[in-house]
Amino acid sequence: MLYREAGQFKASYEADQQIFPILQDRVGVLLLIGFFALAVPLFADQYWLKAILIPVLIFSLAAIGLNILTGYAGQLSLGSAAFMAVGAFGAYNFMLRIDGMPFLVAILLGGLCAAAVGVLFGLPSLRIKGFYLAVATLAAQFFIVWALVKIEWFSNYSSSGVITAQEIEILGFAFDGPVSKYLLTLFVVVVMALLAKNMVRSTTGRMWMAVRDMDVAAEVIGIRLMRTKLTAFAVSSFYCGVAGALYAYTYIGTVEPEGFNLDLSFKILFMIIIGGVGSIMGSFLGAAFIVLLPIALDVTVPVLLGDLVSASFVSNLQLIVFGGLIVFFLIVEPHGLARLWQIGKEKLRLWPFPH
Amino acid sequence: MQFFFEVLIGGLLSGVLYALVALGFVLIFKASGVFNFAQGAMVFFAALTFVGFLEVLPGWTGLEEGGRAVFWLAFVLSLGAMVLLAIATERVVLRPLVNQPPITLFMATIGLTFLVEGIAQGIWGANVRGLDLGIQDEPIEYMMENFNILISSFDVFAATVAAILVAALALFFQYTRIGRALRAVADDHQAALSIGIPLRHIWVIVWAVAGFVALVAGMIWGARNGVQFALTFTALKALPVLILGGFTSVPGAIVGGLIIGASEKLAEVYVGPFVGGGIESWFPYILALGFLLIRPEGLFGERHIDRV
Numbered sequence: 001m002l003y004r005e006a007g008q009f010k011a012s013y014e015a016d017q018q019i020f021p022i023l024q025d026r027v028g029v030l031l032l033i034g035f036f037a038l039a040v041p042l043f044a045d046q047y048w049l050k051a052i053l054i055p056v057l058i059f060s061l062a063a064i065g066l067n068i069l070t071g072y073a074g075q076l077s078l079g080s081a082a083f084m085a086v087g088a089f090g091a092y093n094f095m096l097r098i099d100g101m102p103f104l105v106a107i108l109l110g111g112l113c114a115a116a117v118g119v120l121f122g123l124p125s126l127r128i129k130g131f132y133l134a135v136a137t138l139a140a141q142f143f144i145v146w147a148l149v150k151i152e153w154f155s156n157y158s159s160s161g162v163i164t165a166q167e168i169e170i171l172g173f174a175f176d177g178p179v180s181k182y183l184l185t186l187f188v189v190v191v192m193a194l195l196a197k198n199m200v201r202s203t204t205g206r207m208w209m210a211v212r213d214m215d216v217a218a219e220v221i222g223i224r225l226m227r228t229k230l231t232a233f234a235v236s237s238f239y240c241g242v243a244g245a246l247y248a249y250t251y252i253g254t255v256e257p258e259g260f261n262l263d264l265s266f267k268i269l270f271m272i273i274i275g276g277v278g279s280i281m282g283s284f285l286g287a288a289f290i291v292l293l294p295i296a297l298d299v300t301v302p303v304l305l306g307d308l309v310s311a312s313f314v315s316n317l318q319l320i321v322f323g324g325l326i327v328f329f330l331i332v333e334p335h336g337l338a339r340l341w342q343i344g345k346e347k348l349r350l351w352p353f354p355h
Numbered sequence: 356m357q358f359f360f361e362v363l364i365g366g367l368l369s370g371v372l373y374a375l376v377a378l379g380f381v382l383i384f385k386a387s388g389v390f391n392f393a394q395g396a397m398v399f400f401a402a403l404t405f406v407g408f409l410e411v412l413p414g415w416t417g418l419e420e421g422g423r424a425v426f427w428l429a430f431v432l433s434l435g436a437m438v439l440l441a442i443a444t445e446r447v448v449l450r451p452l453v454n455q456p457p458i459t460l461f462m463a464t465i466g467l468t469f470l471v472e473g474i475a476q477g478i479w480g481a482n483v484r485g486l487d488l489g490i491q492d493e494p495i496e497y498m499m500e501n502f503n504i505l506i507s508s509f510d511v512f513a514a515t516v517a518a519i520l521v522a523a524l525a526l527f528f529q530y531t532r533i534g535r536a537l538r539a540v541a542d543d544h545q546a547a548l549s550i551g552i553p554l555r556h557i558w559v560i561v562w563a564v565a566g567f568v569a570l571v572a573g574m575i576w577g578a579r580n581g582v583q584f585a586l587t588f589t590a591l592k593a594l595p596v597l598i599l600g601g602f603t604s605v606p607g608a609i610v611g612g613l614i615i616g617a618s619e620k621l622a623e624v625y626v627g628p629f630v631g632g633g634i635e636s637w638f639p640y641i642l643a644l645g646f647l648l649i650r651p652e653g654l655f656g657e658r659h660i661d662r663v
Contacts, residue, residue, distance in 0.1 A: 076458060124644055128651045131390045131461065131602065135594045136647060139640030150631040262591075266465065273462050316477040323469030330463045331451040 003348040019198050033190055041179045049178040050251075056284075056291045057182075057189045058246045063271040063283035064196050065239030070269075071278035072200055073232030074212025075125050075133060079140035080240050080268045085260035086114040086144060087241025088248035089154050092163050096156055103168050103175075107188070107249070111241035117144065118237025125229050129215070141262055148257035155257075162256040165249045181250040188246060192239065197280045199235070208232050209278075240268075270322075274329050276338025285337040293325075294318055361506075362624050363617055368510035370616020371517045372579075375572035376593035377600065377608040378521070379565040384602045385541040386561035387449065388457060392464040395590025396471040397566055400440065402573030402582045405433040406486050407479040430570075437566030440471070445559045472587065483583040486574065513575045520571055521609060524564070537561060541603075592619075595643035601653030610654060615639045 003024050010016040020026045036053075044053065066080045091110030095101050121140040125133050148154050148161055155161040168175040168184065175184050199205050207228045210218035219225050248255045267290055275286020301314050333339055376398055383391040408429035412418060418425045448463050528534040539547040540557045548554055576586060596615045600607025622638045647653070 076461075124648060128647050130457070132598050132647060132651065132653075134461075135598045135640070136644045138591070138594060139637060139644045142637035142640055146633060146637050150633065269462070269465070312481060313477065316473045316481070319469045319473030320477065321473075323466045323471075323473060326466030327448055327463050327470065330455075330459055330466065331448075334455060334459055 002351070003345060019194065019201075036186055037183065041183060046178050049182045052291060052295065054178075054182055054185050054251050056288045057185045058243050058251055059268065059271060059287035059291060060284045061189050061192060061246065062240050062243035062268050063275065063287050064193060064280055065236045065243060066268050067272045067275075067278065067280065067283050068196065068200070068208070068239065069232050069236035071272060071276075071282075072205060072212060073208040073229065073236075074215075075122075075229065075232060076130070077137045077236070078134055078262070078265050078269065079121065079137040079144070080236075081260040081262070081264035082141045082144035083114045083118055083237040083240035084244025084247060084264070085148055085257055086117050086237075087111050087244035088255055088260070089148055089163065089257075090114065090241065091245035092165065092248065093154065093156075095166050103170055103249070104188075107242055107245035110245040111238040114241025114244065115234040115238040118233045118240075119230050122230050122233025122237075125233065126226055138262075141265055145257045145260060160256060161258075162254060163248070164254045165252075168249055175250075185246055185250045188242065192242065193280060193284075196239070200280065204228075204231060204235075270326060272336075273326060274336055276336030279336070279338035281341065282336050282338030285341075289337065293322065297321060359621075362620050364506055365510070366617035366620030367613050368507075368514055368616070369620065370596075370613040371514045372572060372576055372612075373592050373596045373616055374609045374612025375517055375520070375568060375575070376590050377596040377612055378524070378605065379568040379572070380593060380597055381600075381602065381605055381608045382524075382561055382565045382568065386537055387540075387558050388460075388544075389449070389464060390457065390461045390602070391565070392461060393467040393471055394565065394569060394593065395587040396468040396475075397437070397440070397569040398573040398576065398590050399582075399584065399586045400471050400475040400573075401433055401437055401566065401570035402486070402577040402586060403475045403479045403484075404436045405429055405570065405574055406484045406577065406582045408432050409486075410484075433570055434567060437570055438563045441559050441562035441566050444562055445555060449558055450555065468587075472584075476584070481584065483581050484577075486577040486582055509579070513579075516571060516575060520568065521605070524568075524605070527564075533557075533560060592639060595639035598643045598653055599646055601655045604653070604655035607653060607655035615642070618642055 003022075005022055008021075008023055010021065015021075018026070020029060040053065041049075062080060062084055065083070066077060069075050069077050087107070087110040089110075090113030091106045094106040094109045095103070117140075121137065124136045128136060152158075152161070155163045168181070170184075173180075175181050200208070207218070207223050208231075210221070210223055211225065211228050211232075215225055218228070244260065252259070271286035271290045272283060273286070274289050275284070276282025297318050298314065301317060329336065335342075376394060379394045379397065380391055383389055383394070409425060412425050412429055412432075416425075416428070418428070444467065448467055449460075452460055452463055528538060536547070536552045536557055537560070539550070539552055540554065544554065547557075573582070573586065576589065580586075580589075592615065593612075596608060596611040599614060600609075600611025619635050619638050619642075622642075623632070623635045627634050
C-alpha cells in the first residue's frame with residue numbers, strides 16, 4: 001500500500017527515463033541523502049565520522065567499481081586494491097607536481113590513471129575467461145604494488161613508498177576537519193553512485209550484462225566484445241581509483257603501497273558478495289556490513305565473554321565469523337543483502353492486505 | 356655456469372613444492388569442478404595440526420618425545436583431521452551449493468579459507484613453530500666433490516617424496532575402483548551419477564585426498580620455513596602454476612610447478628638486480644599471463660569450445 005507503482009503514469013519521455021521511476025524511490029533516496037548530508041554531521045561524533053562513515057563511503061565506491069566489473073560485466077577480478085593504489089598515487093603526484101591543481105580534478109585524473117592501467121590488465125580478458133582471468137588479475141595486484149614500492153618517483157623518493165596526502169583545499173576553503181572531509185567524500189560518492197546507477201541501465205550497462213550472461217551469444221547479436229570488456233575494466237578501475245584517492249586523502253592520510261594488498265582486494269570482493277553481486281545499492285550495504293562487522297565483534301565479544309578470551313582469540317574468532325558468514329550468505333541468499341531489500345519491497349507492495 | 360645450475364636446481368626443487376599444492380587444486384577441480392581457493396589454508400591447517408599433535412601427544416600418551424611412534428601417531432591423527440575437514444566441507448559448503456554457478460562455489464571456498472585459518476589458529480595458536488622431520492638440511496657431499504654444485508639433501512628428499520606421491524596418486528587413479536569412479540566423475544557428473552556412482556562420497560574422498568596432499572606439502576614446507584601463517588601466502592604461488600599447467604591436468608601441475616619454480620628463481624637472480632629486486636612476488640603471474648595469451652587453456656588443459 002505504501003510502496004507501489006500503481007497509479008504512477010509516465011506521461012513524458014523524461015518521466016520514463018528517470019533513474020528512479022517510482023515516486024517512493026525518489027523520495028526515499030532524497031531523504032537518505034538529506035539525512036546523511038544534513039543530520040549526520042550535526043549529531044555524529046569524530047569517531048563515527050572518521051572510523052566508520054568515511055571508510056564505509058569509500059569502500060562503497062570501490063565496491064561499486066568491482067561490482068561493475070564482476071557483477072555487471074561478469075569478469076572476476078582479484079586486483080581491485082591495486083587499482084585503488086594507482087588512483088591514490090596518481091592523485092598524489094598530480095597534486096604534487098602541478099601547481100594549483102584543484103583537488104577534485106586531481107582525484108578524477110588519479111581515477112583516469114587507474115582506468116588506463118585497468119585497460120592494460122584487462123587486455124588478457126579478451127583471450128581468457130573465468131578462473132584463469134581471476135588468477136591473471138592477481139598479476140596486476142602483485143605487480144602494481146611492487147612497482148609503486150620500487151619506482152621511487154611515484155612516492156617522491158620517500159622511504160618504502162609511503163606518501164602523505166597534501167591538505168585539501170577547494171576554492172579557498174580548507175577541508176581539514178572530519179565533518180568537512182566526510183561531506184566531501186559523501187558528495188563524490190553520491191555523484192558517482194548515481195552515475196553508476198544510470199550507466200548500468202544504459203546501452204553500456206546492458207552490453208555488459210549481455211557479455212556476462214554469455215559472451216559468445218552477445219557477440220552473435222552484434223556486441224563488440226573487446227570494446228565492452230575493456231570499457232568495463234576502464235570504468236571499474238576508474239571507480240576503484242577515485243575510491244583509492246579518497247582513501248588516501250580523506251580517510252588514512254598517510255598510505256603505503258603495501259596497504260593496498262591482496263587482503264583489501266578480497267575485502268572488496270566480500271563486500272559485493274554479501275551486499276549483492278550486480279547491484280549498486282548492494283555495494284553500499286556490503287561495504288557497511290564489512291566495515292561494521294569487525295568493530296561490532298571487537299565491541300561485543302569482550303562484553304559477552306568477559307575476560308575468558310584473549311585478544312588473539314578475538315581476532316581468530318573474527319576470521320571464523322567472517323568466513324562462516326560468507327559461506328552462510330552464499331548458501332542462504334546467493335544474491336546478497338540487496339536481494340533481501342528486494343523481497344522486502346515485494347512484501348511492502350501487498351502490505352497490509354496480503355491477498 | 357655452476358651458479359646457474361645451482362639456481363636452476365634450487366628453483367626446480369621449490370617448484371616441486373608449488374606443484375604439490377597445485378596438485379591438491381587439480382584433484383578437487385577435476386572431480387567437483389570447484390576452484391578450491393582454500394587449498395593454501397588446508398596446507399596451513401594440516402601442517403599446524405601435525406606440529407600441534409607432535410607437541411601435545413607426548414603429554415597425553417606418555418610416548419617418548421620426538422620418537423618414531425609420536426611422529427606416526429601425529430601423522431595419522433592429522434590425516435584424520437583432514438578427512439574430518441573434508442566431510443565437514445562436503446556437508447556444510449558443497450552440498451547446499453550444488454548446482455550453483457562455479458563463481459559462487461569459488462567465493463564459498465574463499466570464505467572457507469578464512470574459516471579454516473581461524474579454526475587452525477584458534478586451536479593451536481598463532482606462534483611460528485619449527486618442524487623437524489629428522490632429515491639433514493646439508494649439501495650432498497657427492498655432488499659437491501664431483502660437480503661442485505650445492506644441493507641440499509633435504510631438497511632431494513622433498514623431490515623424492517613428491518615423486519612418490521604423484522606416482523602413488525597415478526596408480527590409485529588408474530587401478531583402483533575408487534580411482535576409476537573419480538575419473539568417471541571428472542569426465543561427466545551426470546553420466547557418473549546415472550551409472551550409480553555416489554557423487555557425494557566421491558567428493559568427500561577427493562577432498563580427503565587433497566587434504567592428504569596438503570598434509571604432505573605442509574610438512575615439507577613447514578620443515579623448511581617453519582609452520583606459520585605465511586604458508587598460506589606461499590600457497591598463492593600455486594595459482595600461476597595452475598594456469599600454466601591447466602586446471603585439469605595432473606602432469607600439468609607438476610610441469611607447471613617446475614617451470615614456475617625454476618623461472619622465478621632464475622629471474623630473481625639474473626633480472627632482479629636490474630629492476631630493484633623482489634620480482635619473485637609477481638614474476639610467476641606475469642609469466643603465466645604471457646603464456647595464457649598464446650595458449651588460453653594452459654599447457655595440458657582441455658581445449659574449450661564455446662557453443663551458443
